[in-house]
Amino acid sequence: MTNVIYRIDWSDDFCHAQQTRAPTHETAEDLPRESDPFCRLCCNNCLRWRHRIDTSWRGWPPGAAAASEEAAPAGLITAAEITLGEIDQAMVEKGKATYDVKCQxxxxTGPNRVVGPGWKGVTERRKPEWIMNMMLNIDVMLETDPEAQKGLEECLVRMPNQGLSKDQGREVLEFMRTL
Structure with a gap:
């Protein structure tokens, strides 16, 4: 007897599911070990591959649309909390000093990766609140943000929490804006 792989087809309202048999050539024996979904779920770090899920297929996973409409996890900095104006040189100097001690x-400060990504142009690629949350709330970001998870997968090293205050984080952000 062979193990048959089933896929679940979700209804448009995600309330009803129907199992349908996968093509007959796709049995568990036919799949390479690294593509075994159970292995990926249970043996590997789920956060490392979650961003690769194709969400274009009928809104999979169920409730994905509702989850994206939820508020940001508690403790994360929102765009409303960050006001960017002209570059403040005093903040830049303090941010550079913090960078020299905790980030360098x-x-x-160039485009090349050392352990983590280079900072040149980061303020053009990422929103200020995302950058602040990566500095101040790294654990929550790695648990909830697909881009942060993708970065972890690329760098292979989890960024440690540096214990920056909100003011220090804002000063480092100001320094990043000059790069």
């Missing part, structure tokens, strides 16, 4: 070992 892993991040360059």
């Amino acid at each position: 070992a892993c991040h360059s």
